[in-house]
Amino acid sequence: MTCDDCEAVLIDRGAGEKLEEAALRVHLSACARCRAFDEAVQEALSLAELPPLSEAEEKKLEGLAGSTLAVWRAAERRPHPVRRWVALATAACVGGLVTAAVLSQRSPRVGRSLAPEVRTSLGTEELSWELAELPLLEESSPMEVELALYEVPWTLSDDSLLEGDVK
Amino acid sequence: MATQPLLRLVKGEEATVSDDALCRAFLTGDGAAFGELVSRHQRLVYVLVRRYCARPEDAFDLTQRAFLQAFEAARRSLPRLGRRGPVPFRAWLVRISLNLGKNHLRQTRRWAEAPLEALVHEASPTPVPSETVERAQQERLTRATVLELPPRQREVFTLRIDGDLSFAEVAQTLGIEESAAKASFHCAVRRLRELFAASKEEKKR
Numbered sequence: 001m002t003c004d005d006c007e008a009v010l011i012d013r014g015a016g017e018k019l020e021e022a023a024l025r026v027h028l029s030a031c032a033r034c035r036a037f038d039e040a041v042q043e044a045l046s047l048a049e050l051p052p053l054s055e056a057e058e059k060k061l062e063g064l065a066g067s068t069l070a071v072w073r074a075a076e077r078r079p080h081p082v083r084r085w086v087a088l089a090t091a092a093c094v095g096g097l098v099t100a101a102v103l104s105q106r107s108p109r110v111g112r113s114l115a116p117e118v119r120t121s122l123g124t125e126e127l128s129w130e131l132a133e134l135p136l137l138e139e140s141s142p143m144e145v146e147l148a149l150y151e152v153p154w155t156l157s158d159d160s161l162l163e164g165d166v167k
Numbered sequence: 168m169a170t171q172p173l174l175r176l177v178k179g180e181e182a183t184v185s186d187d188a189l190c191r192a193f194l195t196g197d198g199a200a201f202g203e204l205v206s207r208h209q210r211l212v213y214v215l216v217r218r219y220c221a222r223p224e225d226a227f228d229l230t231q232r233a234f235l236q237a238f239e240a241a242r243r244s245l246p247r248l249g250r251r252g253p254v255p256f257r258a259w260l261v262r263i264s265l266n267l268g269k270n271h272l273r274q275t276r277r278w279a280e281a282p283l284e285a286l287v288h289e290a291s292p293t294p295v296p297s298e299t300v301e302r303a304q305q306e307r308l309t310r311a312t313v314l315e316l317p318p319r320q321r322e323v324f325t326l327r328i329d330g331d332l333s334f335a336e337v338a339q340t341l342g343i344e345e346s347a348a349k350a351s352f353h354c355a356v357r358r359l360r361e362l363f364a365a366s367k368e369e370k371k372r
Contacts, residue, residue, distance in 0.1 A: 011353045015327055015334075044360040048313050049328060050218065051306060053210075057223055061213060065205035068231045069198060072238065 001027040006034045014045045187253035190241050205234055208257060212264045214329045218313060219268030229271060233264045261330065261340045265322055272314065312362045320355035323348050
């Protein structure tokens with residue numbers, strides 16, 4: 001066994017591995033360097049080990065299952081954060097749809113195309129407004145007078161013969 | 168109306184039931200299975216996380232969180248795993264414990280709470296015997312020295328020494344080869360030997 005092999009074996013032994021110790025003992029008895037290494041490893045491992053649990057820690061561990069189960073059940077009763085967001089988003093969508101429906105009933109333009117509207121006729125209210133703005137014609141209006149002036153009688157007088165007519 | 172659990176433990180036979188069966192029983196509503204699983208692994212989780220914590224309260228808090236996260240992982244994974252394979256509850260628990268410990272250490276370092284110092288310098292209403300102070304100082308030194316190791320070496324060391332896991336289990340938990348776990352352990356021990364020797368030299372001066 002070389003010193004390198006011995007060091008590896010000593011660390012394994014420190015870790016609690018079960019080993020064939022005969023060859024190790026033979027090497028250690030003849031090698032002071034490896035004996036010092038063995039002592040250092042044992043010391044380092046014992047220093048690095050944390051002390052055993054205190055009574056208070058043991059007692060607290062006994063109640064751990066109950067307290068952890070209580071925390072789990074309390075968390076189960078609370079709404080899941082993702083589910084809560086989904087519920088809020090759904091509520092917002094429904095609210096938006098209801099609002100849109102109410103607005104569309106009030107104004108027929110809601111929800112229509114954004115293209116300019118071609119007006120083919122006036123609405124009733126708009127028509128009555130325009131009529132109210134127009135002045136009413138009087139019974140003997142200038143237009144009627146003009147029509148009377150240009151009215152031609154069906155019976156023609158002699159003077160009314162045109163050039164070339166035969167009397 | 169309360170739902171009946173689909174699986175239920177038979178009283179007195181809890182110790183013989185596998186982690187997988189206990190986990191499935193709890194997730195279908197058997198509260199007793201939860202208690203059995205926690206009792207079975209609470210010591211392992213606690214000794215792993217206390218390496219990273221200066222105060223026992225923090226270690227208990229992390230232990231509880233480790234169990235809650237492991238059960239949550241089991242609940243999420245159970246539909247996917249189905250009846251195909253066992254729930255690797257213990258492996259999850261060990262891995263979660265290490266991660267929680269590492270996060271806790273990172274946070275305490277980030278916020279410079281100096282919890283390692285707090286262990287010794289905590290104000291006490293009654294005079295503390297010198298023996299207790301010495302023991303506390305030694306424990307602080309031990310913790311600080313192991314936490315100085317590189318992360319992989321520290322994990323292997325903690326799992327092997329504190330958790331008493333075999334090298335095969337250590338390797339499985341960390342997702343490495345068994346030989347790599349052994350090599351990391353060897354490096355950790357050599358490094359610790361140097362660190363302790365250096366601190367001994369400092370004390371002498």
